[in-house]
Amino acid sequence: MSDAVASPWNNDHSTPFVELSRADWAALAPTTRLPLRETEIVQLRGLGEPLDLGEVTDVYLPLSRLLNLYAAGARQLHRATSDFLGERAQRTPFVIGVAGSVAVGKSTIARLLRELLARWEDTPRVELVTTDGFLLPNAELTRRGLMDRKGFPESYDRRALLRFVAAVKSGAAEVRSPFYSHLSYDIVPDAQIVVRQPDILIVEGLNVLQPPGPGHGLAVSDLFDFTLYVDARTQDIARWYEDRFLKLQRGAFSNPKSYFHRYASMTESEARSRSREIWTEINEPNLVRNIRPTRSRATLVLRKDSNHAVSKVLLRKV
Numbered sequence: 001m002s003d004a005v006a007s008p009w010n011n012d013h014s015t016p017f018v019e020l021s022r023a024d025w026a027a028l029a030p031t032t033r034l035p036l037r038e039t040e041i042v043q044l045r046g047l048g049e050p051l052d053l054g055e056v057t058d059v060y061l062p063l064s065r066l067l068n069l070y071a072a073g074a075r076q077l078h079r080a081t082s083d084f085l086g087e088r089a090q091r092t093p094f095v096i097g098v099a100g101s102v103a104v105g106k107s108t109i110a111r112l113l114r115e116l117l118a119r120w121e122d123t124p125r126v127e128l129v130t131t132d133g134f135l136l137p138n139a140e141l142t143r144r145g146l147m148d149r150k151g152f153p154e155s156y157d158r159r160a161l162l163r164f165v166a167a168v169k170s171g172a173a174e175v176r177s178p179f180y181s182h183l184s185y186d187i188v189p190d191a192q193i194v195v196r197q198p199d200i201l202i203v204e205g206l207n208v209l210q211p212p213g214p215g216h217g218l219a220v221s222d223l224f225d226f227t228l229y230v231d232a233r234t235q236d237i238a239r240w241y242e243d244r245f246l247k248l249q250r251g252a253f254s255n256p257k258s259y260f261h262r263y264a265s266m267t268e269s270e271a272r273s274r275s276r277e278i279w280t281e282i283n284e285p286n287l288v289r290n291i292r293p294t295r296s297r298a299t300l301v302l303r304k305d306s307n308h309a310v311s312k313v314l315l316r317k318v
């Protein structure tokens with residue numbers, strides 16, 4: 001992989017991953033039937049994402065099969081551990097983390113996995129939460145001088161996120177997550193997402209693979225059963241970010257309630273240069289300093305090409 005990150009694996013030519021080409025990966029689940037129609041796939045696509053039937057069949061269907069196997073394995077292990085302890089096994093959700101840069105397409109992948117996994121008969125209830133709900137409100141970010149660090153690890157209430165996932169994982173009947181609005185660019189004070197004892201919980205966000213900070217016993221990444229890192233070349237992600245910003249400028253930003261409404265009247269070249277500023281000042285440094293260094297902690301890495309198609313899959317073998 002390019003955009004290399006220092007890790008113990010880079011120095012001795014060994015790697016914790018087995019690397020599969022797209023074709024080899026696609027051949028791994030040949031008998032799994034695609035449970036989604038093209039129209040359903042179109043509805044799951046994020047802005048500017050060219051997801052199609054071929055991509056879902058080749059890449060995401062085998063992935064949903066693998067996740068289904070891991071979830072069944074985790075249930076068995078949980079039962080065996082409960083037997084060992086002489087306890088009655090209580091079913092706990094299988095928790096999946098989805099990490100990667102801003103604009104890499106995590107949300108589309110997380111939404112698609114939710115649909116695919118819910119169609120396996122042993123895991124019909126799949127919930128999805130995004131970590132933006134755990135961003136500190138803008139007033140607090142401003143107080144801490146972090147408004148231009150939104151998305152950096154320190155811009156989140158990490159303890160609240162950890163408590164939320166721990167509560168879902170321990171089987172609590174109902175757990176609530178705060179809600180972040182891209183329209184107002186802030187936490188919505190009275191809105192919440194309610195999670196009720198799912199079979200699978202998907203937690204999607206930039207920083208879900210971060211290790212615990214100094215003096216912290218546990219990070220949310222310690223609670224995941226499986227983690228996915230969505231990877232692509234920095235220059236490709238930068239272009240996707242800019243193209244999406246242009247689409248948003250012509251669409252969502254024209255809403256007077258949008259935090260970015262002031263950008264709606266910009267010319268195309270002004271909008272491009274503003275989006276490049278946001279990318280180079282906030283999102284790229286966050287990718288390079290905080291997000292990409294967590295890639296080697298993932299169970300599985302999806303490597304996207306410049307057209308968003310996955311070209312390689314890396315699966316952790318140790």
Ligand SMILES: Nc1ncnc2c1ncn2[C@@H]1O[C@H](COP(=O)(O)OP(=O)(O)O)[C@@H](O)[C@H]1O
Pocket residue numbers: 046047100101102103104105106107108182183248252260
């Ligand atoms: N300013 C914005 N206004 C409205 N929607 C946005 C804005 N920025 C991002 N989004 C949407 O929020 C979701 C998450 O985006 P992002 O954090 O960049 O992750 P990713 O592109 O990896 O899914 C995407 O569906 C994206 O289209």
Ligand SMILES: CC(C)(COP(=O)(O)O)[C@@H](O)C(=O)NCCC(=O)O
Pocket residue numbers: 102130131132133150151204205206207278282283
């Ligand atoms: C809301 C986000 C921090 C992503 O949050 P996540 O759900 O990944 O935790 C990101 O989409 C964002 O808005 N970043 C701020 C810089 C920008 O406007 O691009």
